[in-house]
Amino acid sequence: SLQETNFKCLITGEPAQTVHHILSFNWIARSLFYNLNFELKESVSEYTDQELSFITTEFIKLHNSYGLGAPLTKKIHDLFHKTYGLKNFTPENFYEFRQLISTGEIQI
16 A cells, blocks of 8 residues: 555645544454354454454455555544544544545645
8 A cells, every 4th residue: 555655645745644444343243253154252362363364265255355554644543543443443534534635625
């Protein structure tokens, strides 16, 4: 993701410090467990090594199927999550966020 934007923030053009998941990381993880019909346990230590290996492999495949993330400055990334929360945001939220910044409705 960073290489695609030459390590620049998609919104400001400044050096990016983080890569934002366009689709909530939480949503990707929960959908993986749902698709695999795996029980979501309280602790990682409750899974066997074999289960963890399988979950990790499948998560990477699913995560990569959603494409690249959005390189952002820490300030912009924090502002996004202050506006839309930490979980269950959508790609549409990110596109709306970019639009609101470009029109000045959200101040950086």
